[in-house]
Amino acid sequence: MxxxxxxxxxxxxxxxxxxxxxxxxxxxxxxxxxxxxxxxPCEIVEETTLYMKNNRMGYPMLGGSLEIREEIVNFYNTKYGSSYKIDEVIVTAGATEAISTTLRAILNEGDEVLIPLPFYPGYLPNIDLNGGVSVFIDTTTDELQLTVETLKKHLTPKTKALILNYPNNPSGMILSKKNLDEIMNFLRDKDIYIISDEIYSEIVFDDDFISVGKYDFLKEKIILINGFSKSHSMTGWRLGYILTSKKLKDQLIKVHQYTITAPSIVSEYGGYIALSKCSDxxxxxxxxxxxxxxxxxxxxxxxxxxxxxxxxxxxxxxxxxxxxxxxxxxxxxxxxxxxxxxxxxxxxxxxxxxxxxxxxxxxxxxxxxxxxxxxxxxxxxx
Amino acid sequence: MxxxxxxxxxxxxxxxxxxxxxxxxxxxxxxxxxxxxxxxPCEIVEETTLYMKNNRMGYPMLGGSLEIREEIVNFYNTKYGSSYKIDEVIVTAGATEAISTTLRAILNEGDEVLIPLPFYPGYLPNIDLNGGVSVFIDTTTDELQLTVETLKKHLTPKTKALILNYPNNPSGMILSKKNLDEIMNFLRDKDIYIISDEIYSEIVFDDDFISVGKYDFLKEKIILINGFSKSHSMTGWRLGYILTSKKLKDQLIKVHQYTITAPSIVSEYGGYIALSKCSDxxxxxxxxxxxxxxxxxxxxxxxxxxxxxxxxxxxxxxxxxxxxxxxxxxxxxxxxxxxxxxxxxxxxxxxxxxxxxxxxxxxxxxxxxxxxxxxxxxxxxx
Structure with missing residues (x-):
């Protein structure tokens, strides 16, 4: 069998x-x-336990409550210069589910996914399981910077997506403004999704991190992933989110719904408090x-x-x-x-x-x- | 794109x-x-909020904490006569994730999945997304009982799995002992997985529900799914579980891990209280x-x-x-x-x-x- x-x-x-x-x-x-x-940090546990005692905790709203989606969008747009609206968010069961849902939704058999090295190993099984092919881009000779030149060398007609993960796990590197600008401009007329896993965005030492969400002209191609595990030490709560165009969200949310229905409403409330009261x-x-x-x-x-x-x-x-x-x-x-x-x-x-x-x-x-x-x-x- | x-x-x-x-x-x-x-019911919310205040809430153990897996196994074996061990459990983000994970793990393109009518519509997209084919078995002329005769008529060499969902959504029916015995005996020498969605098992009016888990001679083929949403009104907590053979669990848990890492540790604790203190x-x-x-x-x-x-x-x-x-x-x-x-x-x-x-x-x-x-x-x- x-x-x-x-x-x-x-x-x-x-x-x-x-x-x-x-x-x-x-x-x-x-x-x-x-x-x-x-x-x-701060009042997350206290406020969430209060919420639990005073509320019914039924099925969460598909895609996330209006309150948390509003907080997510305000936070990202204000801090990172993006322009997302509340119907361009999916609240997920951690960044892991966001990655899994994204790759399941976009990949077809044989599609190639570009991944700069070194890379977070969680992407690979989700690419493999969906019939995708991982194409690695070595950045160790460029001080762990992905450049548009090395990117170009790995493009093929089968390239479906590029995964960016900055600040990077395992290296802590971020892309320079110059490199990121060049890459984003190069991708402007390409049919390639940009999956930006920004889970470490809140842990940046010199305020020089630029979110891919800032490149508004690429919005239709960008799938931005973030969450609460690293920023607010909420690993066990399994809460993350996807920011993307309304059009893509409408597709991704189907996979999300059929896979898990929704993340825990308790965690969702904790995330709401994290952003509304503990964002610094x-x-x-x-x-x-x-x-x-x-x-x-x-x-x-x-x-x-x-x-x-x-x-x-x-x-x-x-x-x-x-x-x-x-x-x-x-x-x-x-x-x-x-x-x-x-x-x-x-x-x-x-x-x-x-x-x-x-x-x-x-x-x-x-x-x-x-x-x-x-x-x-x-x-x-x- | x-x-x-x-x-x-x-x-x-x-x-x-x-x-x-x-x-x-x-x-x-x-x-x-x-x-x-x-x-x-009972102390679930109170005990869980206490737990939250006094614990770190880091990443849950892969597959679920020992404590909750022990409770699940004891509960099922005692109440339903199954013989599961604690390494034959995966604690999931609701029964939905259990269904999704199961179908992703077992289905190959073109595999047929038998579903008695009427059926819970959540199965279909998870079959479709994995390239499976849903084969419906009408039971409306048999007083909503699946019989071994009608089952036989729908078998083909491509039949990969049979989904049972009793007590049934939408009808509230359960299979008679005679029908279930005959079906299970018939499946003894078939290479067909039996996915038993028993999410309504705790809401049975005359104590005549038989879990598929009781048919020990089919253990290698059975994937049993249950959860806390219906029994303990914990829909928003997104907590369920899979019981299956160790061999199958070792495969299913990979899909589970790459899709969501784990369910919320808060929900997991709530589930532990539900079974250890509020099982009646x-x-x-x-x-x-x-x-x-x-x-x-x-x-x-x-x-x-x-x-x-x-x-x-x-x-x-x-x-x-x-x-x-x-x-x-x-x-x-x-x-x-x-x-x-x-x-x-x-x-x-x-x-x-x-x-x-x-x-x-x-x-x-x-x-x-x-x-x-x-x-x-x-x-x-x-």
């Missing part, structure tokens, strides 16, 4: 493999998890910046090259200065010898790197980095 | 069409909605039974034939005694003239019927039925 063969082929992710192995050690410092350690998350950004800069300085001082982080809470260190061929071997060996868990670069599509999540206080990061420094000694002689 | 053509073809459901039109009238009695009016919902069943029997008696007395309801909170009335060819025309005309909204049978795949949701107190159902009786007068002469 066969099932869909595309499902069978999916394997357990490398991140999870490392995470499972790390449980073998009691004193492990786990720097693999992309989950904020800072608490859910600058104190959290400041904390993540402090940690990321600390890790950045420590890594560079021990010869592990990294680019200065621009946002998110990740640092992507290059092992280029060391005689190390497999990032997975490195991560496993580091874990075994020093009980520090990091994610190998190959999990994000590139060899010779590893990712550290700065989702621990500086004191813990310091201990971990002392251990990493100690570990790197044995490669020092090379 | 094309999208997946299977998405474009989806239309707004008839139930929603009626529901939207019903908003035109201020004094409408809306009997279309499959949403419990009874409040969330007999007072609600009693209330639904009272309403359904009232409606059943009233309809029959005005010549609208219905079968005695066995479970759920729906009544499916036959217009066979009246000169009415279109159930949609009937529903629209009734709505326009009497401001009573019901769902036409054609929404569930059969002409000449309509569905009433008994999710209103008897007083309101009485007013609605008085109006329906009044309306039927004009057909009385025929």
């Amino acid at each position: 066969n099932i869909n063969p595309k499902v069978i082929n999916k394997e357990i992710s490398l991140i999870r493999q490392i995470s499972i192995k790390s449980r073998e050690y009691k004193d492990v410092i786990n720097l693999t998890v992309g989950e904020p350690d800072l608490p859910i 998350m600058s104190s959290y950004t400041k904390e993540y910046k402090k940690r990321c800069e600390y890790v950045y300085n420590r890594l560079n001082s021990m010869g592990i090259v990294t680019l200065r982080p621009k946002g998110s809470f990740y640092i992507f260190g290059s092992l280029g200065n060391f005689n190390l061929t497999s990032s997975l071997d490195f991560a496993l060996d580091l874990l075994e010898n020093k009980h520090v868990a990091v994610v190998p670069g190959i999990a994000f599509g590139v060899e010779g790197y590893f990712r550290i999540s700065c989702t621990k206080p500086v004191e813990i990061l310091k201990t971990a980095l002392d251990k990493i420094e100690d570990y790197m000694e044995k490669y020092r002689s090379n | 094309n999208i997946n053509p299977k998405v474009i073809n989806k239309e707004i459901s008839l139930i929603r069409q009626i529901s939207i039109k019903s908003r035109e009238y201020k004094d409408v009695i809306n009997l279309t909605v499959g949403e419990p009016d009874l409040p969330i 919902m007999s007072s609600y069943t009693k209330e639904y039974k009272k309403r359904c029997e009232y409606v059943y008696n009233r309809l029959n007395s005005m010549g609208i034939v219905t079968l005695r309801p066995k479970g759920s909170f729906y009544i499916f009335g036959s217009l066979g005694n009246f000169n009415l060819t279109s159930s949609l025309d009937f529903a629209l005309d009734l709505l326009e003239n009497k401001h009573v909204a019901v769902v036409p049978g054609i929404a569930f795949g059969v002409e000449g019927y309509f569905r009433i949701s008994c999710t209103k107190p008897v007083e309101i159902l009485k007013t609605a039925l008085d109006k329906i009786e009044d309306y039927m007068e004009k057909y009385r002469s025929n």
